[in-house]
Amino acid sequence: MTFNIFSFSQWVLLSLVILTGSVLVSCQDQDAAGKARQEAAVREYPVIALETRDVKHLNKYPATIEGVENIGIRAKVDGYIKSIYVDEGEFVRKGAPLFQLETQALSQNANAAESNIQVAEAGFNAAQVEVDRLKPLVEKGIISDVQLKTAEANLASAKSRVAQAKSQFQGVKENIGYTRIQSPVDGVVGRIPFRQGTLVGRSEAQPLTYVSNIKEVYVYFALNEKDFLNFTSELEGKTLQEKIDSMPPVQFIMANGKTYPHKGKIQTISGQIDPRTGTINFRALFPNPEYILRDGGSGTIAIPTIYEDALVVPLQSTYEMQGRKFVYRVIGEDSLQSQPLDYYAVVDNKVLVADGVRKDDVILAAGVGNVQNGSKIIPKREDFSNYMDNITPVFK
Template identity: 45%
Template sequence: MKKKYLIPLLAAGLISLLFFNCKDNANSGGQANRPPASFPVAVLQPKTITGFESYPTHIEGIVSSAVRAKVSGYVKNVLVDEGQPVRKGQTLFKLETQALSQDADAAKARVNVAQVEVDKIKPLVDQNIISAVQLETAKANLAQAKANYNSIIANIDYATVKSPVDGYVGTINFRQGALIGPNDPTPLTMVSDISQVYAFFSMNEISYLDFLQKTPGKTLDEKIKNFPKVQLILANGETYSEEGTIQTASAQLNNETGTVNFRAVFDNPNQLLTNGNSGTIRIPTTYKDAVVIPQAATFEEQNKILVYKLKPDNTVSAAVIKVKADIDNLYVVASGLKNSDTIVANGVGKLRSEMPITPQQTAYDSIVKPIKTLFRN
């Protein structure tokens, strides 16, 4: 009986062993035939791209004139308001002139007395009754009296304070009843011409050397004329509608700050800008037909930036690149890649050199779209 049951059991075990061996062989065969992992790849093409260097700036009107009194006195009338447009010569303030008017009346009386004296002496001199010296003395007294009178009249005129330029009235620092004088450190107000504005900014030594070396022209004046138009980013992060022109550069490095001062000018047709505004100057640099790759296609190793290039056998090799510029989410490549190279566009963290992949061809334009970021100071 034991032999009767032993043979079927041995047969069942053998069948099970054969089944599991076949299954393992099938599984191992499937893994061996599985294709390499897929990765997006793209062929590099020439691309023109513009980057910007940014510099803090402060804004002033092209003309900014302090309005001061030429004589001392109390403010009688303020005839304008802050922000009001005014013309050159327009009256802005009037000072109290009662005391000056009284002085003028007295001076006028002295002029009349001196004139009478001259008129009385002249015929006597003509008749040789008195010396001509007396007539000259009388004439001198008359001239002095007239000068005193004219000086007082001028002071009365100075009590009417007028705008020195066309522009817009700034903060009014003194109101009716305030005592003011020509030696006050604070002006009555400022009148600014803001039809155009100046934007003042500074470059450090490295940026200034780059400007000198990269901008066409033999002299500094020629380089400034060839400098591209600049943008102004306002304090709220918006780009100002008008482009600006670089006008001047100090051409001397400030020993204390290590910077060179620049001035740009912007048209200001809507008076959006005024004295005291702040912002950021953006100076463009255009790279023509450059090698441009997404930063997502790169990785760092030992302070070097690398990419994976696709080889003809569909394996990848790491290549070290040097970066010329960082613009949005893109790199402008100085060396290490050339146009027509094929690179892995994404997922490089999963790769290693000589690893086979299944390349998925991706349109180059789709991987080099810059990511726009909101600009904030």
């Protein structure tokens, strides 16, 4: 029997040939897998070309309501409440009766004052008779004129007493008129803390009630110093009054969340910043023909800020790093480049850009968390308007 026996060197050579072939096959497989992974990593992403929009943003501030006239009703004379003619919340016209105070004591005073007039007039008449009697005697030289002058002085004094008595009577009559308390304006009656039989008077600290003229109402709100400076710096005009005049109409959001149907106008800004709160007060005037708004109510004032021709970036197309906002701008056909943004404000999930990108720049619209600077993508163009659903258009 014959055996083919390989030498040791031949066995080594054969092993090397087999090992080299295996390595080559393995490398080819790895290259193919890596290429496949790379191709799989390049995914399709939506991209948009940036556009400009006119954007209106509503800045909202807590507010309180006061009637244009909010008048405390007080008694001018002391007396017991005899009648209450109105109810709380009732609308009344100017001159309508509100309260009636008892007049018995004042009526007695009036009778006494009237009697005093009669007494004074009787004294005046007697003094006049005396003067008339003495005049002929003096003219004939029967008596000296001293007696006549004395009589004339008594007549003048009697005349003064008549005038004084009439004045006192008139004052009592006016006080009797004050017992019927009337509304000084058209308005709504407030809370009435007093009841029939209660003694009230001029020294009473608490008003009998309030009557609020709410055909128009004041709405008060406050801005902090920073917001105030930013707000006024954007307004037209050199003086503060010119800036106030150029302010756009404002909206009022009622306590139930509904928007009040009539717009108001800012009228005044307080002259100083409150050192306790760091805020400055504004006052707006609103028409209130349906009497929906009531004195003492609350709500929210909404002031529009208009950004004309603003470059807008969807908030979902941005990411934050170290306190700054960034977007991925598409470079060439498929590369992403991280780009920082400077912006004015974020309005309804839209970033109003000041610098960093320009109109018509193409950016990654969505999926910013799945890529990084330098990533390759397959860009899919989408309509910019699809990402502007929450933008409020400005109608001019």
